[in-house]
Amino acid sequence: MSGKIFKSARKWLAAAACVLLLGVTAPHAIAQGCAMCYQTAAASGAPVREALRHGILILLLPAISLFLGIFAYIYRRRNLAR
Amino acid sequence: MSSPLESPKGFLRRFVFSTDHKVVGLQYLFLALAAVTIGIVLSLLMRFHLVWPAAHLPFVGSGIMTPEQYLALVTMHGTIMVFFVLTVAPQSAFGNYFLPIQIGAPEMAFPRLNMLSFWLTLLAFLCMLAAFAVPGGAPISGWTAYPPLSGLGEVTGPGEGMGQTIWIVSIFIFCVASLLGSLNFISTTMDRRAPGLTLMRMPLRVWGWFVTSILSLLAFSVLLAGGILLLLDRSAGTSFFLPAGLVVNGEMQGHSGGSPLLWQHLFWFFGHPEVYIAILPGMGVVSHVLANFSRKPVFGYRAMALALCAIGFLGFLVWGHHMFVSGMNPYSGLTFSLLTISIGVPSAIKTFNWLGTLWGGNIQFHTPMLFAIGFVSFFITGGLSGIFLAQPAVDTMLHATYYVVGHFHIVMGVAAIFGIFAATYYWFPKMFGRSMNETLGKLHFWFTFVGVYCIFMPMHFVGVAGGIRRYADSTGAKYLAALQPLHEFMTIAAFITAAAQLIFFWNFFRSLRNGVRAPANPWNATTLEWITASPPPPDNFGSQFPSVYRGPYEYSVPGETADFLPQNLAPAGVVRTSASAAGIPQRAYLTGTIMLLAGVLMFFMALASADIVRRGFSSDWRPLDLPLRVLSLSTAILLASSFTLARSRSRLLANDDAGFRHWWGVTAILGIFFLAGLAIGWRQLAATGIGLATSSGSSFFYVFTAAHGTHVLAGIAAMVAVALRAPRHLTRATVAAVVSTYWHAINALWVLLFLFLVLER
Numbered sequence: 001m002s003g004k005i006f007k008s009a010r011k012w013l014a015a016a017a018c019v020l021l022l023g024v025t026a027p028h029a030i031a032q033g034c035a036m037c038y039q040t041a042a043a044s045g046a047p048v049r050e051a052l053r054h055g056i057l058i059l060l061l062p063a064i065s066l067f068l069g070i071f072a073y074i075y076r077r078r079n080l081a082r
Numbered sequence: 083m084s085s086p087l088e089s090p091k092g093f094l095r096r097f098v099f100s101t102d103h104k105v106v107g108l109q110y111l112f113l114a115l116a117a118v119t120i121g122i123v124l125s126l127l128m129r130f131h132l133v134w135p136a137a138h139l140p141f142v143g144s145g146i147m148t149p150e151q152y153l154a155l156v157t158m159h160g161t162i163m164v165f166f167v168l169t170v171a172p173q174s175a176f177g178n179y180f181l182p183i184q185i186g187a188p189e190m191a192f193p194r195l196n197m198l199s200f201w202l203t204l205l206a207f208l209c210m211l212a213a214f215a216v217p218g219g220a221p222i223s224g225w226t227a228y229p230p231l232s233g234l235g236e237v238t239g240p241g242e243g244m245g246q247t248i249w250i251v252s253i254f255i256f257c258v259a260s261l262l263g264s265l266n267f268i269s270t271t272m273d274r275r276a277p278g279l280t281l282m283r284m285p286l287r288v289w290g291w292f293v294t295s296i297l298s299l300l301a302f303s304v305l306l307a308g309g310i311l312l313l314l315d316r317s318a319g320t321s322f323f324l325p326a327g328l329v330v331n332g333e334m335q336g337h338s339g340g341s342p343l344l345w346q347h348l349f350w351f352f353g354h355p356e357v358y359i360a361i362l363p364g365m366g367v368v369s370h371v372l373a374n375f376s377r378k379p380v381f382g383y384r385a386m387a388l389a390l391c392a393i394g395f396l397g398f399l400v401w402g403h404h405m406f407v408s409g410m411n412p413y414s415g416l417t418f419s420l421l422t423i424s425i426g427v428p429s430a431i432k433t434f435n436w437l438g439t440l441w442g443g444n445i446q447f448h449t450p451m452l453f454a455i456g457f458v459s460f461f462i463t464g465g466l467s468g469i470f471l472a473q474p475a476v477d478t479m480l481h482a483t484y485y486v487v488g489h490f491h492i493v494m495g496v497a498a499i500f501g502i503f504a505a506t507y508y509w510f511p512k513m514f515g516r517s518m519n520e521t522l523g524k525l526h527f528w529f530t531f532v533g534v535y536c537i538f539m540p541m542h543f544v545g546v547a548g549g550i551r552r553y554a555d556s557t558g559a560k561y562l563a564a565l566q567p568l569h570e571f572m573t574i575a576a577f578i579t580a581a582a583q584l585i586f587f588w589n590f591f592r593s594l595r596n597g598v599r600a601p602a603n604p605w606n607a608t609t610l611e612w613i614t615a616s617p618p619p620p621d622n623f624g625s626q627f628p629s630v631y632r633g634p635y636e637y638s639v640p641g642e643t644a645d646f647l648p649q650n651l652a653p654a655g656v657v658r659t660s661a662s663a664a665g666i667p668q669r670a671y672l673t674g675t676i677m678l679l680a681g682v683l684m685f686f687m688a689l690a691s692a693d694i695v696r697r698g699f700s701s702d703w704r705p706l707d708l709p710l711r712v713l714s715l716s717t718a719i720l721l722a723s724s725f726t727l728a729r730s731r732s733r734l735l736a737n738d739d740a741g742f743r744h745w746w747g748v749t750a751i752l753g754i755f756f757l758a759g760l761a762i763g764w765r766q767l768a769a770t771g772i773g774l775a776t777s778s779g780s781s782f783f784y785v786f787t788a789a790h791g792t793h794v795l796a797g798i799a800a801m802v803a804v805a806l807r808a809p810r811h812l813t814r815a816t817v818a819a820v821v822s823t824y825w826h827a828i829n830a831l832w833v834l835l836f837l838f839l840v841l842e843r
Contacts, residue, residue, distance in 0.1 A: 039478070040343055044699075051698020052347065055691040059351055060402040062687045063300050066680045067395055070296050073676075074272050078281040 101193035102620060106200050107179025108513065113204060114171035114502075115587075117162050120211070122580050124159040128152065129573040133566070135555040152554035153222035154241050158213070160225030161249065163495065164356065165256055166207050171502045172363035173298070174203065174263055177291045179513060181267060183611040184285050186276025186628045186650075188621040191269035191670040195262050202259035209252035213245040221246035224552070226349055227253075229323035229342045230330075233315040237330050250313050257306040260298050265677035267295035273670035276610070278630035282387070283649065285609045285634040286380060289387045290366025293394040294359050300398075301355040303681045307688035308348035314785070315340070319775035322696060339778055341699040344692055351688070354401035357494050358393055361461075364501025365390065365432060368454045370634075371504050372436055374607050375451035376443025377645055379635040381435045389428035389435075396425040433462060444638070448605070449523030453504035456531050457497050464493020467542060482552075485545025488538040496534050503530075506590070511604045515616045516597030522589040526582055533579030540568045608646050609634050631656065668816040675820045679827045682793060686831060689789065690838060693782045697842075706779035708839060709766040716759030717836050720794075723752035724829045731818045742818075746805060749825070753798040760791050779842070786835055793828050797821070 041052055090096050097105060130137070131147045138145040178200075182190055190196045213220040218240040223232040227249065236243030271292045275284075284292075311322040315337070323345045324337035373380045380386055436458050445451070467489045471477045480486060503526075511517045541549075549556065549565050556562035556569070603612040610630070614623050628650035636647040697703050727749040733741030764787070767773075767780070774784045804817050812820075 040346070044343070048341075048343075048698045051695050052343070055347060055695035055698075056402050058694060059304065059687055059691040060398060062683060063351075063398045064395070066300060066684065067296055067398065070268065070677075070680070071391065073673075074281065074292075077272055 099197060101189075101197050103178050103182050103190045103193065103196060104513075104618065104622075106196050107175050107177070109200050110170055110175035110178055110203070111506075113200075113207060114167050114175055115590075117166035117170070117207060118499075121159055121163040121167060122583065124155050124162070126576060126580055128155050128159065129569075129576045131155075131554065132556065133570050133573045135557060147554070149554040150222050150240050151219070153224075153552065154214075154220035154245075156552060157222055157224050157241075157249075158210070158220045161210060161253075164225055164360070165253070166203075166210070167502075168360035168495065168498050169260065169298075169356070170203065172367070172498065172505065173267075173291060173294050173359065174199070176367070176502075176505050176509065177267060177294075177363065180509065180611055181270055181288060181291055182274065183614065183618060183622050184288050184609055185271065185274060185279055186610050186623070186630065187270065187274035188623070188627065189274075189666070190266055191274055191666055192266050192674060195266050195674075199259045199263040199266065202255050202262070206252045206255035206259060209248055209255060213241075213248040213252070216244040216248060218243045218245050221249045226353070227312065227345075228349075229312065229315065229340075229345050230325070230328055230335075233312060233324050233345075234328070234330060234335060234337075235316055237333055237335075247313070247316060250309050250316070254306065254309045254313070257302040257309065260302045261306070261678075261681050264295040264299040264302070265674050265681065267291055268299065268677050269670045269673040271295075272673050273667050276628055276630050279649075282384065283630055283633050284387075285366075286369040286383070286386055286390070287363075287366040287609075289390045290363045293390050294362045297355040297359050297362070297394050297397065299677060299681050300684050301352040301359070303684035304348055304688040305352035307685050307692070308345065308352070310789075311348075311689075311692060311785070312345065314774070314781070320781040321775070321778065322692065322781065325699075339700045339703065340696065344695050344699065347695055348688060348692060351401050355394075355397045358397045360494055360498045361501075362390060362393065364457060364498045364504075365393075367501050367505045367508070368436065368457045369432075369439070370609075371450045371454040371508055372439045372458075373635040373637060374508075374605055375446045375448055375454075376440055377446070377637045378439055378443040379633070379637055381438030381441075382431070383633065383635060385431055386435050389431045392428040393425065393432075396428070400425055429465065433458065433465075448507075449518070449520055449527060450504045450508035450605075452524060452527040452531075453500045453507060456527065457500040457504060459531075460492050460497035460500060460534075464489060464497060468493060480545055482550055483545035484541040484549045484551055487551050488541030488545060491541070492534075492538050496538065503527075503586070508605070509611075510590075510593065510597075511600030512611055512616050512618070514594055514597070515600055516593050516595075517600045517604060518589050518593045518597060522585055526585040526589065529582030529585070530579060533575055533582060536575035537572050537579060540572050544568050606646050608636055608648050610649055613648055613650055666811060668813060671812060671816055671820050672823065675823050679824065682828075683831070686786075686789070686835065689782070689786060693778075693786075693838075693842070696778050696782070700778050703778050705842070706772070706777070706783055707770070708783070709763040710840070712759055712763045712766065713836065713839075716756050716763070717832065719752050719759060720756045720829050720832055723749045723756070724826050726752060727822055727825050731822055734814060734818050742814075743805065746801060750798050750801040750805075753794050753801075757791055757794060757798075760787050763787070783839060786839065790828070790832055790835060793831075797825050797828055800824070 041049060044052075090100065090102075100106065100109075127139075127147075130139075131152055136146060139147060142151060178190070178196065182188065218236055221227070221232065221241045222239055223242065223246060227246070231238050231242065232246055232250075234242065235246075271284075271288060311320070314320045315322050315324055319336070321337040321340035323342055324335065324340040325342070326338035328335040328337065369380050369386055440455075467485075471480060471486070471489065507518055507523055544565050545551075547565055548561060550562070553562070557566060600616050602614065602616050604616075605612070610628055611618070613628060629652075630649045631652045632647060632649055634649060636649075638645055639647055726745050730742050730745030730749060733745060764784070767783075772780045774781055800821055804821065808814060809817060
């Protein structure tokens with residue numbers, strides 16, 4: 001039993017290490033979005049950029065949490081019939 | 083046994099103000115058809131003007147189209163197509179008609195809300211068209227309505243007065259309609275599925291609608307908040323998006339401290355997911371149609387469903403990456419980049435699995451199949467041209483050129499529209515009981531497929547050669563004039579492709595009356611809509627509500643004699659049962675309320691985010707002297723109302739009706755006291771000379787409190803309405819649970835807002 005758990009934990013650790021490795025070595029894709037917005041933001045002063053980053057996080061984190069939350073909600077009801 | 087949902091009597095109740103999801107779906111479909119017709123006409127006018135800029139047009143005031151009129155066409159074409167065609171047709175039209183049927187339900191979760199969503203959308207559409215008729219005409223700031231052009235009023239050009247205001251009001255109404263529609267879709271999918279219809283047995287079409295609804299719920303709330311701020315900039319003198327020192331046409335503008343970048347920040351939170359809102363339902367229908375006409379199960383169903391969810395989820399991260407990386411720690415940037423790039427993975431999975439579904443299949447080239455394959459073709463082509471735009475240096479050069487126009491039209495516009503065509507040809511027999519003509523359908527496909535490539539592929543070359551988008555006349559500049567032959571080619575292709583759409587319209591409207599009568603399941607398909615009559619009865623299944631025993635794409639199952647196995651076909655040895663229609667489950671109301679609150683939360687988060695960003699830009703930001711005493715008292719009153727509401731609910735559970743009513747009334751009165759407290763706070767501020775437009779701090783204070791006050795008012799109205807007349811379909815426990823959930827959440831939100839406002843000082 002404990003061997004099984006250890007094996008499973010090792011699998012997860014290996015996967016996490018792979019993701020971490022990819023994260024560290026990933027190229028910096030700065031133009032994934034729009035060049036115009038990026039340049040406007042980059043050309044602004046440091047306080048503006050900082051405010052923008054905070055503003056983005058404040059909008060991004062609830063959006064992601066709600067998205068995942070709704071999926072958790074439907075997952076709990078995955079086998080629930082009318 | 084009589085049907086639980088009888089067809090209503092009278093023309094108005096049956097066809098106009100109908101709560102039947104099928105009628106609402108058709109209403110949306112015809113609205114989208116009207117919108118696409120107008121959108122195409124506008125684009126033809128633009129193409130005509132680009133090639134013959136000096137030509138006289140009978141309906142243009144001076145005969146020759148001015149650059150401003152051209153820009154108005156650009157704006158209205160983009161807006162109508164993005165909002166009223168690409169958002170309405172795949173999601174609202176087909177979703178409304180088929181979501182309940184595909185999940186084996188007799189109705190949507192909230193039929194009246196559904197009807198309201200449609201009428202609001204129609205109102206928004208009429209409002210948008212009215213922009214053509216007002217003095218100055220339609221706005222010229224593009225479908226993205228970038229300030230300062232969109233924020234300053236008519237001083238910036240014709241159309242920027244009343245026309246732009248009407249545009250914003252129309253988008254405001256559209257956002258509300260979309261939010262109501264989204265929460266209805268989510269609640270329906272969660273709580274109205276037939277017995278046996280587990281998540282992994284849902285058709286991919288349903289997955290597409292479900293994920294799209296979540297995106298709409300979260301994205302339109304933010305656009306709604308942005309729209310309100312823009313409207314205030316235009317009408318109340320605030321400066322959310324308008325910087326100081328703007329001189330337009332020699333006039334100094336009286337705004338200060340705002341930034342257009344804030345609008346970009348809010349708008350693209352909606353704009354990024356909007357791409358997926360337009361394309362995800364198309365991905366669902368294409369997966370569905372490809373499996374049906376390949377007579378094979380969808381290759382990697384589970385991966386396809388998860389890919390739809392992943393695309394929706396990562397869509398938000400793409401937005402976050404949009405400007406996030408500027409000036410940040412490079413290591414955080416790397417992680418963010420990796421997450422963002424990973425959106426390519428689910429897109430690639432989908433494409434690979436579509437091709438895997440086709441591979442080795444017994445392919446039947448019916449018209450819906452042709453359009454589905456066309457969708458895949460455009461999705462790949464558009465995806466490939468997008469790779470070039472992912473390079474910063476290339477993107478900077480191509481950004482304002484026709485390359486981008488060609489790219490996004492192919493991947494977002496045409497691919498999505500091919501999905502809509504595939505859905506129309508596929509489900510026409512089910513919706514109207516007759517089939518569309520196959521020969522005309524194929525003719526329509528080939529003209530459109532070739533025509534569209536002829537229009538948009540040359541745009542890439544024009545863009546690479548430096549052809550700038552949004553220019554009304556490119557004959558003046560030598561290097562642009564050299565591109566005119568390509569423009570002429572594209573214009574001729576556009577006219578031929580538009581003419582080919584007449585084949586579709588002819589086929590569609592002729593088949594409504596004269597098409598060959600369709601059997602219940604003309605395509606030998608497996609999902610639940612095909613087990614009922616064509617068109618379906620008012621309750622969708624004629625009282626024989628299905629139970630589900632298998633997955634949605636069981637074609638050519640080894641060992642089976644039939645080439646397809648409907649979802650309601652019980653396996654050997656299992657006793658087949660008929661599910662009950664039942665009413666709307668009580669839990670659906672709670673689900674709907676929670677989804678509403680999710681939208682409300684995003685709305686306030688958008689305002690908070692705007693506040694923080696605005697402060698970063700602000701040279702005029704000063705701490706606001708809040709009327710703290712009265713606000714603190716109001717907060718205490720609101721918190722007390724949560725306790726009285728909890729008391730009211732406990733009395734209800736103890737069957738003490740008088741106690742329930744007493745505490746219910748006390749809660750409503752406390753809510754009114756809270757609103758009175760806010761009003762006093764406003765008055766105190768106004769008495770010190772601090773108004774809405776005095777500073778960014780005061781602007782946000784008034785907006786926050788007014789928005790929250792409106793939500794409290796809605797809660798009070800709900801309490802009074804319930805006290806006066808209990809809803810017929812809801813138990814009192816459900817009513818109390820729904821109102822309590824809303825009220826406690828709104829109160830908690832106020833506490834956070836109050837802390838935010840206090841800390842901001």
